[in-house]
Amino acid sequence: xxxxxxxxxxxxxxxxxxxxxxxxxxxxVSTESLLANKKLRSNVWKEFELxxxxxxxxxxxxxxxxxxxxxxxxAGTSHLKYHIGVCHNIILSKRRKYGSPKLDIPxxxxxxxxxxxxxxxxxxxxxxxx
Numbered sequence: 540x541x542x543x544x545x546x547x548x549x550x551x552x553x554x555x556x557x558x559x560x561x562x563x564x565x566x567x568v569s570t571e572s573l574l575a576n577k578k579l580r581s582n583v584w585k586e587f588e589l590x591x592x593x594x595x596x597x598x599x600x601x602x603x604x605x606x607x608x609x610x611x612x613x614a615g616t617s618h619l620k621y622h623i624g625v626c627h628n629i630i631l632s633k634r635r636k637y638g639s640p641k642l643d644i645p646x647x648x649x650x651x652x653x654x655x656x657x658x659x660x661x662x663x664x665x666x667x668x669x
Contacts, residue, residue, distance in 0.1 A: 581616045581619075583616045583619040583620055583623060586601065586602055586603065586619075586623050586626075586629060587599040587600060587601055587602065587608070587610075587619055588600045588602055589610055596611065597610040597611050597614075598610055599619055601622060601626060601628075601629075603626055603628035603629045603632060604626055604627075604628045604629075606622070606626075608622065
């Protein structure tokens with residue numbers, strides 16, 4: 540090998556691995572750092588806060604009861620969805636926000652019921668002995 544230009548040196552003849560000099564930038568990005576930059580698409584993240592621990596792992600902390608759960612690239616969100624369904628603080632906060640449903644109690648009207656029955660008998664040709 541020879542020097543082709545003044546700035547280039549033949550490193551192969553010196554036994555130096557070129558990959559050590561110019562590392563692949565894609566290999567430098569760890570999978571855990573991808574989680575921090577990745578958009579969290581699940582609706583469960585509205586109720587949880589994602590935090591990184593000192594050892595590099597992630598925890599999902601419930602915003603209502605402060606309970607922590609495993610989070611990460613392979614952890615999934617099914618266990619977080621289950622917690623949303625059973626967390627009493629989340630259920631109570633949604634009840635306060637949206638209110639409890641109002642039930643309309645139907646009022647029975649004897650005359651209307653008699654008129655509806657008469658129309659049914661006449662419309663379908665039923666016998667009068669019902």
